[in-house]
Structure formats: C-alpha cells, structure tokens
Amino acid sequence: xxxVDGLEKRxxxxxxxxxxxxxxxxxxxxxxxxxxETLGLVGESGSGKSTTGRCILRFEExxxxxxxxxxxxxxxxxxxxxxxxRRKMQMVYQDPLDSLNPRMPIGRQIAEPxxxxxxxxxxxxxxxVGELLDLVGLPAELAHRYPHQLSGGQQQRVAxxxxxxxxxxxxxxxEPTASLDVSVQAQIVRLLAEIQARRxxxxxxxxxxxxxxxxxxxxxxxxxxxxxxxxxxxxxxxARPAHPYTRAxxxxxxxxxxxxxxxxxxxxxxxxxxxxxxETCRLHPRCPFAAPSCLERPAELQGFAPGRAxxxxxxxxxxxxxTWTWVPGSPGTGA
Amino acid sequence: MLDVRGLRVAFHTRNGVVPALHGVTFSLxxxTVTGLVGESGCGKTLTxxxxxxxxxxxxxxxxxxxRLEGRDLRxxxxxxxxxxxxxxxxxxxxxPRASLNPVFPVAAQLVHVLRLHRGLSRGAARAxxxxxxxxxxxxxxDAVMRAYPHQLSGGMCQRVMIALALACRPRVLLADEPTTALDVTVQLQxxxxxxxxxxxxxxxxxxxxxxLGLVAEMCDHxxxxxxxxxxxxxxxxxxxRRPAHPYTRGxxxxxxxxxxxxxxxxxxxxxxxxxxxxxGCPFHPRCPLAGPGCAERDPDSEAVEAGHAVRCHYWRSxxx
Numbered sequence: 273x274x275x276v277d278g279l280e281k282r283x284x285x286x287x288x289x290x291x292x293x294x295x296x297x298x299x300x301x302x303x304x305x306x307x308x309e310t311l312g313l314v315g316e317s318g319s320g321k322s323t324t325g326r327c328i329l330r331f332e333e334x335x336x337x338x339x340x341x342x343x344x345x346x347x348x349x350x351x352x353x354x355x356x357x358r359r360k361m362q363m364v365y366q367d368p369l370d371s372l373n374p375r376m377p378i379g380r381q382i383a384e385p386x387x388x389x390x391x392x393x394x395x396x397x398x399x400x401v402g403e404l405l406d407l408v409g410l411p412a413e414l415a416h417r418y419p420h421q422l423s424g425g426q427q428q429r430v431a432x433x434x435x436x437x438x439x440x441x442x443x444x445x446x447e448p449t450a451s452l453d454v455s456v457q458a459q460i461v462r463l464l465a466e467i468q469a470r471r472x473x474x475x476x477x478x479x480x481x482x483x484x485x486x487x488x489x490x491x492x493x494x495x496x497x498x499x500x501x502x503x504x505x506x507x508x509x510x511a512r513p514a515h516p517y518t519r520a521x522x523x524x525x526x527x528x529x530x531x532x533x534x535x536x537x538x539x540x541x542x543x544x545x546x547x548x549x550x551e552t553c554r555l556h557p558r559c560p561f562a563a564p565s566c567l568e569r570p571a572e573l574q575g576f577a578p579g580r581a582x583x584x585x586x587x588x589x590x591x592x593x594x595t596w597t598w599v600p601g602s603p604g605t606g607a
Numbered sequence: 608m609l610d611v612r613g614l615r616v617a618f619h620t621r622n623g624v625v626p627a628l629h630g631v632t633f634s635l636x637x638x639t640v641t642g643l644v645g646e647s648g649c650g651k652t653l654t655x656x657x658x659x660x661x662x663x664x665x666x667x668x669x670x671x672x673x674r675l676e677g678r679d680l681r682x683x684x685x686x687x688x689x690x691x692x693x694x695x696x697x698x699x700x701x702x703p704r705a706s707l708n709p710v711f712p713v714a715a716q717l718v719h720v721l722r723l724h725r726g727l728s729r730g731a732a733r734a735x736x737x738x739x740x741x742x743x744x745x746x747x748x749d750a751v752m753r754a755y756p757h758q759l760s761g762g763m764c765q766r767v768m769i770a771l772a773l774a775c776r777p778r779v780l781l782a783d784e785p786t787t788a789l790d791v792t793v794q795l796q797x798x799x800x801x802x803x804x805x806x807x808x809x810x811x812x813x814x815x816x817x818x819l820g821l822v823a824e825m826c827d828h829x830x831x832x833x834x835x836x837x838x839x840x841x842x843x844x845x846x847x848r849r850p851a852h853p854y855t856r857g858x859x860x861x862x863x864x865x866x867x868x869x870x871x872x873x874x875x876x877x878x879x880x881x882x883x884x885x886x887g888c889p890f891h892p893r894c895p896l897a898g899p900g901c902a903e904r905d906p907d908s909e910a911v912e913a914g915h916a917v918r919c920h921y922w923r924s925x926x927x
Contacts, residue, residue, distance in 0.1 A: 316790035316791060316792065316793075317790055423877040423878075424877075425877055426877075453646040453647055453817070453877075453878055454646060454817060454818075454819075454858060454861050454862065455646060455857060455858060455861045455873055455874035455877075455878070456873060456874075456877060456878075457861065457871075457873070458860075458861040458862075458863075458870075458871035458872055458873035458874075459873035459875075460873075461863070461870060461871055461873075462870050462871070462872075462873065465870055480790065480791060482791075483862070483863035483864070484863060486863065486867065486868065487863050487867070487868055487869070487870055487871070506868075507868070520792050521791055521792065523795075524791045524792050524794065524795040525791065525820070526818065526820025526821055526823060526824050527820060527823040527824055528820070528823065528862070528864050529823055529847040529848075530822075530823045530824075530826075530843045530844050530847055531844065531847075532823070536795065538792075538795065538796065538799075539792050541746075542760045542761075542762050542763070542790070542793055543790075
C-alpha cells in the first residue's frame, strides 16, 4: 500500500565559525504499511518522526528517496498533479485547531473536501457530512457550530471526520491524543481503532507515547536522530526490545501502580542534533551498553529474526554469536 | 507541615463571580510527597498559586486557611510573604525555560537568589551556585553558569529551575507538572533527581500532575481533584489498590497499561467548563454510578477506611 524507500530530508545549517553543515533530519528511512495496518513511528523530539510524515505527504520536499502509494509514485509526481494523490493521504494533527478553520461552521469544513474532489454534489454532501459526524460519534446538529464552541475532544473528532471526508486509504496520525485530557484520550483511541476496522485504512501513527503505540500499532519503528534503529511487531518489540534506545524508552514509561517493579535503563544526557552525523552508531555517546567495538564499523539496520531488524553493532554481534540473553536491561552477559 | 483548609477561589467575570475552588482541604505531612491529580481546569495549579499568594485578578481567594508550620500565610504582609516564597515554599513549573529570565545568564539568576535569600557574598554565592548545579546533575556547572536559558535543553533548564528552587533551602516544594514538557527518557532522569533530592533534604513535596503514572512513581499520598473539589484522598498504595470515586476509577481505566493491548475506556462527556459546572455532584452527568440525589446534593466526604476519604453518594456500589 504505502512504501517508503531511503527517504531523506536534510537542512543546511551554519555550524561553528559559519561552517556549512547539514542537519540530517531524516536519514534513509524505509517503511511499508499494508491496508488495515497501523505502523507506529516512535521517538523523542528531534528524532525526525514528524518530518518523515510531512515528507511522505510532500508537505516538505524530501531531499532523497521514494514514496509510493498503491503503486503510484508520490515523490515522482509534479506538485500540480499531486491532488488526486493527496485525496488518498490525509493527516490528523496533535492540535485539532491547527487543521480547522476558526471562521467556518464545522459541517462546511467537512463538506469542503467532498466538493473539492468532486465526490458528491452539494446536495448529497449534506448527507455525507451527517454520516461522517455519526462515524466519529458526534450528533448531526453540531454541523452548524464553530470549532471554538466545541471541547478539545470534539474538535479532534471533527478533525478526524474532515480527514476521512475525501475517502483516503492512508492516514497519518501525528500525536493524535497528546493535546487531550486523559479521560478524553481514551475515547479518541477507541474511535481510531473502530474506524480502521470498518474502513481498512492504513495508519502511520507518529507518537512519543509508547503506551498509545502499544494499543494501536501492529508494528513499530523506533527512530533516533533521523534513523530507524529498531523495527518489528509491536508485541515482540515491547516484550523483547533489542536496541538499547528502545529499552531505555520502554523502561522510562511510568509505572502502572506504586508497587510495580521495573528495571530502568538510563541514557546519559539528551540527544544532540544529527548535524553531519558519523556512520557509526548515533546513540553511542549516551548508551549505557556502549563498547569500543561499537565504533569499529557503520551501524546498519539489519534483520535478525523474521520481521525484526535492529541497528546496534553490539546486539548483532552478540546475538548472532549466540551470547545474547534477553534479560531486561542487560544485553549479552554484561550488567 | 503545610495545611490548607476550606480554600475557596473565584474568578470575577462579566457574568458575575464564578467559583473555581470549592473549599479545598488537605495537608502535606513533613518529608513526604503528596500528589494533586486531575485534568486541565480542575483547579490543581490554581490551588498552588493560591497557596503561594500568586493569584492575580480576576482570580481572588474568597476564604479558607493556608498555614505553613502553623503560620497563617494569608495574614502575612506582602514583604513577609516574599520571604516565605523561596525560603518556606519554593515552586517549579512545567515550562522551565519560560520560568527563567531569558536576558540573564544562569549565574546572575542563581547568585541573585543566593545573595537575597541567604545573604551570601558574591564569591560565596557563585561557589554555592556551582555546587547546586552539580548536585542537580549538570555535568559542567561552570559552563552552565555562563549560559543563557535559550542555550540549554529543556531537561537542563528544568535542572537549573530545581537548583534555583533549592537555593533558598525551602521546606516545601510545589512541583507543577515538572516533567510534562520533557522527553520520556529525560522525564525519567528528572523523576530520579527529584526523588533523590527529596530524600536527601527531607523535603515536603506537593506534586501537581495529570499523570497517574507519575503518582505511582513518586507519591506517598494522593488527592484527586475534579471541578475545583478534592473528590478522593488516600495513600498512593490504597488509591491504586482500591480506587473508590467513580472519577478516579474512570481515570484509571482511561490509562493504557504498559505491555497491555487492551483498548482503554474513556469517561463519557468532557471536563465541565468553570461557568457551567453541574449542580450537586459536579461529576454526575458523566458518572456511571449516578442515582437519585446526585444532581441535587454535593456529597460530603466519607471514610472508605482510615486515611482514605471519598466524596460520592454511591461509592459503595462501585467498589469491588
């Protein structure tokens, strides 16, 4: 359905003494998402996960790589001819007010993409708007309201209805619950899962929230400084994370109850920016498991089990060498 | 240590006086961490600002008692209160960078506080400042001293903020969502730091948060707030073992457990806006247990067991 090959986005920056340097925001990302599937793209701020989403939709021009949707090249299409493709790929943002027009009743905002893409007559579109509002769990009377008259949860439901209006086959969800209250987040999570089950949509779920990814995503890709460092089925990655960064992320999630025991993996400091980064491991300066051998060769994303891949020199050496044990918080036989 | 009794705060609006805190009562036992949990608009930050007497119009304290070690803070002159802020009670905020002064380097801000509140000389204040920065886990305190807030990462700013709060050796620390704006791995570092400092200095902490996970990590006691009221109070262990209020139970069910693939259950409806707070028990329109009387009478506090109180007419029918 959606295929991303070697996606790159670089920004020129001025380094010390005005030296020209390149920020590798997205650095060779490969992804595949099937119809009806959710891929979780996880990482912290600056990991490049949102830029990846924006490049896939060509809200930003990628510096390299290919994106294809249902066999049609997104990256190879001229801007002027992108429209029919854009109909099939829509985005839901963290803050619903980013994508809603404050001065237009919400019914018209949902109807607009339907007319624009010629999917229905104006008359018929009223009925479609009613159906979409119903699908996202809002009463049809709300169509005449303005965004500011709705709660945050209702606004996000409207943003989802508007994204679904042009009948897309692929949806990018960029932190779709992060701006909502806890009690409302759960409603939106359920709604997204229901819609996917009904319409067989493909989702790219961009989030820093592992718990959210854990319930919605079938597979997960973990990003660090522009690169995917681990990829696999969500259950397997969560149960047996291979990359030290994935372990640190999973172990950092707050406990469910006060008496829960949890082994913590601490990273040193905070991520730097990927400015003219080395080919070797980018986590190395922060990694509690770093060894001198980590810097001896480029860190490549390599498969090590069916459906799973990791970008960690030490893991790959020890796993393939048979000395790896899956003790939480300790790769290999080390502490 | 800190006792808050019947605290009432209201906003003056064009449509009259709108109450925001309806008699908030709790105390912070010395040397413990107490959580104040609730969603946006429940009044948790307002409570902290009222304690610190930092409310500005249109918000106004309308009644109640705030005592620090028996001293009535509402009766103090503004000059005395200025000393209490910092030496008695210090506060750290969600947006550390916004809480630091952008036009002064860290050194100026730390030295200023240390000279003002602890009467240190410039040189001694500088040395003490560097020691504090080292204590909060900043690797190169001398470099951080020279830096401006925009040159530091979010996590580093929060560490500087914590150093500033500790500079006056406060007895009580109010921490308002201290990790919310940070990345997950940095959140963990700050939680560990706060826990370590709390033990080392025997600090009394009020942790304001929307995140039950953070409560599970850090708190000894918890108060759950909804629509300007404390609706449940318990030890953290008891609250997680046996949540009694339907709102608390709803919040727990709305969380996604780690390693769980079960979809969370939301609470129907939404947090009410201040001006449209429902009559009686404010939670009744969203409540699965609501029955006769809930729309008319705001429930009084009832004991679930010793040290565990709940405000709900029907809590017994919900508890397993």
